[in-house]
Amino acid sequence: xxxxVLPLTEAADEAPSPLLPHTAEIIFGFVFLVLLAIAFAKxxxxxxxxxxxxxxxxxxxxxxxxxxxxxxAKAALEKYNAQLAEARQEAAKIREDAREQGAQIIAEMREQxxxxxxxIVTHARAQIDAERTQAVASLxxxxxxxxxxxxxxxxxxxxxxxxxxRRTVERFLAELEESESARQAVGTDG
Amino acid sequence: xxxxxxxxxxxxxPQNFETPPIIHGVDWFTKPVLVSALSVVVxxxxxxxxxxxxxxxxxxxxxxxELGYNFVRNSIARDAIGSADYMRxxxxxxxxxxxxxxxxxxxxxxxxxxxxxxxxxxAYVAAIMSWVIYNAVGIRKKGLWGYFKHQTMPAGVPxxxxxxxxxxxxxxxxxxxxxxxxxxxxxxxxxxxILLLVFVLGGEYMVFESGSIAIGGVGIITxxxxxxxxxxxxxxxxxxxxxxxxxxxxxxGSAIADEH
Numbered sequence: 001x002x003x004x005v006l007p008l009t010e011a012a013d014e015a016p017s018p019l020l021p022h023t024a025e026i027i028f029g030f031v032f033l034v035l036l037a038i039a040f041a042k043x044x045x046x047x048x049x050x051x052x053x054x055x056x057x058x059x060x061x062x063x064x065x066x067x068x069x070x071x072x073a074k075a076a077l078e079k080y081n082a083q084l085a086e087a088r089q090e091a092a093k094i095r096e097d098a099r100e101q102g103a104q105i106i107a108e109m110r111e112q113x114x115x116x117x118x119x120i121v122t123h124a125r126a127q128i129d130a131e132r133t134q135a136v137a138s139l140x141x142x143x144x145x146x147x148x149x150x151x152x153x154x155x156x157x158x159x160x161x162x163x164x165x166r167r168t169v170e171r172f173l174a175e176l177e178e179s180e181s182a183r184q185a186v187g188t189d190g
Numbered sequence: 191x192x193x194x195x196x197x198x199x200x201x202x203x204p205q206n207f208e209t210p211p212i213i214h215g216v217d218w219f220t221k222p223v224l225v226s227a228l229s230v231v232v233x234x235x236x237x238x239x240x241x242x243x244x245x246x247x248x249x250x251x252x253x254x255x256e257l258g259y260n261f262v263r264n265s266i267a268r269d270a271i272g273s274a275d276y277m278r279x280x281x282x283x284x285x286x287x288x289x290x291x292x293x294x295x296x297x298x299x300x301x302x303x304x305x306x307x308x309x310x311x312x313a314y315v316a317a318i319m320s321w322v323i324y325n326a327v328g329i330r331k332k333g334l335w336g337y338f339k340h341q342t343m344p345a346g347v348p349x350x351x352x353x354x355x356x357x358x359x360x361x362x363x364x365x366x367x368x369x370x371x372x373x374x375x376x377x378x379x380x381x382x383x384i385l386l387l388v389f390v391l392g393g394e395y396m397v398f399e400s401g402s403i404a405i406g407g408v409g410i411i412t413x414x415x416x417x418x419x420x421x422x423x424x425x426x427x428x429x430x431x432x433x434x435x436x437x438x439x440x441x442x443g444s445a446i447a448d449e450h
Binding site: 016017018019020021022023024025026028029030032033035036037038039040041043044045047048049050051054055058 | 217233240277288311316376
């Protein structure tokens with residue numbers, strides 16, 4: 001403030017109009033403003049703008065990264081879900097197969113048992129038939145002899161003649177057999 | 191203090207702004223030249239330091255620099271000029287803003303206490319540079335005749351009003367703007383400083399020279415008033431820097447605007 005007071009003490013004489021500029025100050029003002037504009041244009045603005053651009057890029061990059069990670073996580077989740085569903089489906093299929101297979105095995109076993117039973121029955125029937133045939137054959141011989149003996153005794157006449165004897169027995173047996181087979185047919189039908 | 195014949199009080203006036211050259215015989219090296227040169231050094235030093243290692247994660251210094259830079263870049267240049275063209279004016283506007291701001295604030299900094307722009311030459315230079323820039327970019331974009339039409343014939347005005355409109359618009363948009371820009375800044379700084387001088391010198395006179403205790407008491411109150419006015423001036427100094435740059439940006443914006 002002292003420097004301002006000093007001219008006052010020198011007594012105010014004709015001061016120039018405050019609206020008239022000093023030439024030196026106009027030159028300096030121009031130089032300083034141009035200097036500042038150049039300094040800002042060449043150094044400050046590019047540096048700051050580069051920092052802003054980098055910042056924007058960094059933020060965008062970070063956001064993209066996060067987005068990618070999210071997508072990856074989502075894909076993994078979907079994959080696991082798909083795998084789980086597949087596994088479940090497979091388990092269900094296996095269970096179904098086992099059930100089917102079990103049923104098939106049971107059916108097969110039943111069929112086998114039935115076949116076996118039939119076979120046994122058939123076998124037994126065949127054996128019975130064979131035994132019966134054998135029995136009939138042996139009976140036929142015995143019955144023939146006994147009947148001949150009996151008839152000889154009763155008639156008193158020797159039926160030594162072989163041929164005649166055989167013919168008689170044969171005829172008798174044929175009659176016997178016929179009547180028996182007829183009875184048998186009725187019996188099985190009944 | 192001494193009861194005697196009071197010396198005459200000489201009210202402060204324009205002569206208070208005529209400081210002697212700092213070095214005797216070097217007439218051009220005045221106080222405003224020194225202060226503004228210092229302000230240029232401080233501005234370049236600060237912003238160079240803040241932007242030198244500009245990184246994604248800013249240091250404290252870079253953050254402070256970005257705060258100031260962003261203020262001019264976004265709230266002044268981009269808002270007034272539009273996001274298409276504003277970047278090429280940011281260096282000038284930023285330099286202009288901080289140059290005016292620091293030189294205005296200098297009036298409040300102890301030991302400096304001189305507003306550079308109370309010497310009208312500085313205000314003239316700044317206003318003429320702004321004037322040249324906004325007219326030049328306007329003419330370059332629209333051509334001389336197109337720019338003249340753009341500035342003097344507002345859209346939607348009936349033809350019969352044109353003889354009236356063209357001179358008015360020409361005077362207000364081309365002739366008066368540099369004068370109003372420079373005078374507003376100069377007058378605010380000049381008047382603020384004179385006001386401060388009145389209270390400080392008046393208070394000093396009343397306390398030390400009046401020889402009356404009552405008037406001395408009033409002088410102390412006057413000193414307190416000077417403090418309050420200094421605070422108000424700080425506000426005015428910042429506002430004036432802002433207004434000057436906002437208006438410059440608006441003139442540029444309206445000069446290159448596509449429509450009225």
